[in-house]
Amino acid sequence: MTDRPCYRELTANEVTLDIDPKSFGFKTTAELEPLTEIIGQPRALRALDLGTGIRHPNYHIYIAGLVGTGRMELITHALRQRVLDDSIPPDWVYVNNFDEPDCPLVISLPAGQGVQFRQEMETLIEQLQESLPKAFKEEDFGKEKEKLRQVYRKRGDEVFEKLEKLAEQHTMTVQQLPDGEIIFIPLKDNRPMTQQEIEQLTPEEMKVLDSHQDELVEMAGRVLQKQREIQRQLLTDVREVAQRFAIQLVEPLIIELQQKFDNPKLSKWLDRFKVHVIDHLNLFRDITDMPPQAAAMLMGEGATDPEQRFLEYQINVVVDNSQLKEPPIIVEDSPNYRNLFGTIERVVDRAGRVITNFTRIKSGSILKANGGYLVVNLMDALVEPFVWKELKRALKSQSLGIQVQDPFSMFAVTALQPESIPLNVRLVALGEPLIYHLLYLHDEDFREIFRVKADFDPEMDRDAETGLIYGRLVRQLSEKEELLPFDAPAIAELVCVGARLASDQKKVTSIFSHLADVAREASFWASKEKLKVVKAKYVRQAVQERVFRSDLIAEKIRGLIADGTLLIQVEGTAVSQINGLSVADLGDYAFGRPSRLTASVGVGTAGIINIERESRMSGSTFDKGMLILEGLLRNYYAVEQPLTLSASIAMEQSYGGVDGDSASVAELLCLLSALADVPLRQDLAVTGSINQWGKVQAIGGVNEKIEGFFDVCYEYGLTGTQGVCIPESNAQNLVLRADIVKAIQQNQFHVWTVTDIDQAIELFTGIPAGDISDNSSFHGRVLERLTEIATLLEQQKMTDTGRLLWTPGIPLGLPPDPRPPLPGQ
Numbered sequence: 159m160t161d162r163p164c165y166r167e168l169t170a171n172e173v174t175l176d177i178d179p180k181s182f183g184f185k186t187t188a189e190l191e192p193l194t195e196i197i198g199q200p201r202a203l204r205a206l207d208l209g210t211g212i213r214h215p216n217y218h219i220y221i222a223g224l225v226g227t228g229r230m231e232l233i234t235h236a237l238r239q240r241v242l243d244d245s246i247p248p249d250w251v252y253v254n255n256f257d258e259p260d261c262p263l264v265i266s267l268p269a270g271q272g273v274q275f276r277q278e279m280e281t282l283i284e285q286l287q288e289s290l291p292k293a294f295k296e297e298d299f300g301k302e303k304e305k306l307r308q309v310y311r312k313r314g315d316e317v318f319e320k321l322e323k324l325a326e327q328h329t330m331t332v333q334q335l336p337d338g339e340i341i342f343i344p345l346k347d348n349r350p351m352t353q354q355e356i357e358q359l360t361p362e363e364m365k366v367l368d369s370h371q372d373e374l375v376e377m378a379g380r381v382l383q384k385q386r387e388i389q390r391q392l393l394t395d396v397r398e399v400a401q402r403f404a405i406q407l408v409e410p411l412i413i414e415l416q417q418k419f420d421n422p423k424l425s426k427w428l429d430r431f432k433v434h435v436i437d438h439l440n441l442f443r444d445i446t447d448m449p450p451q452a453a454a455m456l457m458g459e460g461a462t463d464p465e466q467r468f469l470e471y472q473i474n475v476v477v478d479n480s481q482l483k484e485p486p487i488i489v490e491d492s493p494n495y496r497n498l499f500g501t502i503e504r505v506v507d508r509a510g511r512v513i514t515n516f517t518r519i520k521s522g523s524i525l526k527a528n529g530g531y532l533v534v535n536l537m538d539a540l541v542e543p544f545v546w547k548e549l550k551r552a553l554k555s556q557s558l559g560i561q562v563q564d565p566f567s568m569f570a571v572t573a574l575q576p577e578s579i580p581l582n583v584r585l586v587a588l589g590e591p592l593i594y595h596l597l598y599l600h601d602e603d604f605r606e607i608f609r610v611k612a613d614f615d616p617e618m619d620r621d622a623e624t625g626l627i628y629g630r631l632v633r634q635l636s637e638k639e640e641l642l643p644f645d646a647p648a649i650a651e652l653v654c655v656g657a658r659l660a661s662d663q664k665k666v667t668s669i670f671s672h673l674a675d676v677a678r679e680a681s682f683w684a685s686k687e688k689l690k691v692v693k694a695k696y697v698r699q700a701v702q703e704r705v706f707r708s709d710l711i712a713e714k715i716r717g718l719i720a721d722g723t724l725l726i727q728v729e730g731t732a733v734s735q736i737n738g739l740s741v742a743d744l745g746d747y748a749f750g751r752p753s754r755l756t757a758s759v760g761v762g763t764a765g766i767i768n769i770e771r772e773s774r775m776s777g778s779t780f781d782k783g784m785l786i787l788e789g790l791l792r793n794y795y796a797v798e799q800p801l802t803l804s805a806s807i808a809m810e811q812s813y814g815g816v817d818g819d820s821a822s823v824a825e826l827l828c829l830l831s832a833l834a835d836v837p838l839r840q841d842l843a844v845t846g847s848i849n850q851w852g853k854v855q856a857i858g859g860v861n862e863k864i865e866g867f868f869d870v871c872y873e874y875g876l877t878g879t880q881g882v883c884i885p886e887s888n889a890q891n892l893v894l895r896a897d898i899v900k901a902i903q904q905n906q907f908h909v910w911t912v913t914d915i916d917q918a919i920e921l922f923t924g925i926p927a928g929d930i931s932d933n934s935s936f937h938g939r940v941l942e943r944l945t946e947i948a949t950l951l952e953q954q955k956m957t958d959t960g961r962l963l964w965t966p967g968i969p970l971g972l973p974p975d976p977r978p979p980l981p982g983q
């Protein structure tokens with residue numbers, strides 16, 4: 159083995175941040191402008207530039223990794239800054255289709271003209287309600303109507319006179335009753351015969367009378383038919399006269415609207431509206447001049463409601479952009495089917511029937527965002543029934559047809575098929591990176607629709623501007639939630655919190671919602687003291703209070719260690735025993751705890767037995783770490799001779815699952831200690847993973863692990879020799895609590911870093927790691943023991959399993975693994 163650099167002890171300045179609040183350039187956050195833009199995300203901002211600038215319809219934007227309560231406001235602000243075209247999208251209105259009432263027509267109007275057109279139509283209907291009945295009562299119309307009546311009355315009289323002449327020839331008279339029925343009465347001496355005279359007629363006379371009467375009845379039928387035709391012609395001519403009068407009133411008003419709203423489709427609809435009004439003038443008759451029964455028949459049920467009377471002429475403005483000054487940016491917090499795509503509402507009439515019409519068509523957020531941007535949480539949309547399929551269809555076809563989607567309704571109660579509206583909307587979907595990758599792999603439509611991915615980094619570099627950024631964040635919270643202003647040292651402490659959340663001295667978290675929680679709580683504790691400015695100690699108090707609220711389980715574990723229930727030794731030395739470190743993550747809170755690792759070594763060829771794996775309590779990463787240990791042993795000690803041993807490694811008093819490779823260094827030290835019979839320091843704990851060549855690699859949760867061991871040592875009492883050994887590459891991740899930093903300054907606690915296993919050996923044993931050629935060194939002792947085991951086995955000729963010497967990697971023909979195979983095996 160070659161000589162290696164020695165392990166290194168970290169100073170107090172290396173385990174925390176040293177921030178000068180004066181460098182921020184402000185005294186309190188009240189001096190700053192609020193933070194409204196996205197900071198420290200160059201990759202995401204360039205993606206937004208592309209997604210908002212390119213014109214292709216399928217360049218919708220997926221924002222991955224942005225979390226926190228203020229993310230919608232940030233995205234809205236970023237989109238508003240990148241709006242290139244400030245044209246306001248048009249209004250959309252639905253109107254009645256007079257030819258196919260079940261297929262309402264949609265018309266696009268410039269922004270603001272939708273409501274204006276609706277008002278103009280309401281005014282037009284009111285004018286027609288007032289002017290048409292008056293026109294029909296005017297003298298000119300009455301004269302025309304009376305003239306027609308006289309003409310048709312004369313024609314009717316001429317027809318009736320022919321019947322009278324025929325009756326006169328047959329000595330009979332004709333009478334027409336009020337209900338239109340015609341009767342014939344025989345005459346005698348130019349007077350109607352009595353009933354007695356008729357009864358005294360002879361059979362021959364009665365036969366003649368009957369024949370005359372039959373002839374008259376036949377002719378009377380023709381007369382009545384002719385009278386009905388004359389009456390119909392009269393009504394037709396009267397209607398034509400009324401229509402001519404109505405056209406003179408309606409047409410100028412329609413032309414005026416067509417000129418005011420220069421829209422070909424609207425102009426065509428107004429022409430059809432004019433025809434419908436002329437064909438349905440009865441709607442505009444004054445019902446006070448009509449018999450009650452006729453008025454009810456004219457207007458139908460609910461006749462007293464004028465909206466129902468002129469329902470066909472109403473204008474349904476489904477999208478009104480009259481208040482916009484720039485393209486819309488709509489945030490849909492609840493993207494269910496109705497909210498996104500709109501619906502067709504249903505009402506129950508007086509008869510209990512469920513009905514609907516084109517005025518019940520309601521738009522959703524995708525139409526309100528038409529011509530602009532729609533921001534949704536994609537996960538919320540995915541879990542809503544029918545939303546994802548319809549959303550893809552609408553975006554791909556660039557059109558939306560509003561329909562009713564009620565999965566809980568047993569019967570469809572609408573047959574409306576509204577005309578589809580063209581879509582020109584840019585969808586901005588927020589979601590987790592995992593959702594993006596899953597949909598990209600398994601949903602072809604997703605790949606076509608979302609061609610821009612904006613990745614938001616949960617961390618950003620800590621530089622000279624970080625304090626100013628955090629100060630502006632607090633200023634924004636102060637404006638929105640009336641938080642107290644923070645002084646510069648308090649912001650410096652908040653920067654430390656951000657670095658701790660990022661677990662990196664050179665970075666801070668960009669998940670501002672976490673910082674906002676700390677800021678709110680610090681403001682609360684400061685306000686309880688009647689202060690007007692939040693100071694640094696209240697930020698520290700807020701962090702401590704958050705830990706205290708969630709630290710119950712960790713406190714109970716420390717109590718079990720202190721009373722000896724969980725065996726942990728923090729003083730002295732011991733062979734084949736070491737303090738490892740792990741992290742328990744409860745979701746809202748993570749804490750570190752020490753665990754005792756032990757090793758057992760004997761003569762045999764069973765190799766290294768991973769007790770956690772054999773008991774099915776380990777994860778795949780933990781098992782991989784154990785296999786790497788076997789590779790390291792081969793590289794160190796099996797270059798010139800077979801490697802033979804029977805050993806086991808266990809994490810004592812572990813009753814749950816364990817995973818990760820951060821215990822690899824501890825496991826190796828424990829195993830080598832058992833082989834070399836060299837004691838290890840128990841006042842130290844170690845964490846770190848290792849590769850097959852002995853290099854110590856970085857691990858996660860280093861701050862929590864150090865603090866967890868410190869808390870246990872503090873319970874027992876600090877001796878001045880206790881500490882933790884971590885990988886050198888984790889030194890940059892240290893942002894420790896203030897009490898630990900103070901203990902390090904007073905030499906009551908220590909943190910050492912190592913780069914390879916030899917440095918760790920020397921730290922824990924106090925003897926040089928040396929080389930396998932030096933029997934007095936640690937590695938020499940290990941090889942000596944392995945050689946002794948091999949010699950003993952060779953002398954016995956057979957192994958404890960009935961086989962010859964075992965070399966790692968060579969199958970022994972052991973009994974099959976009783977555990978079920980892993981997936982894919």
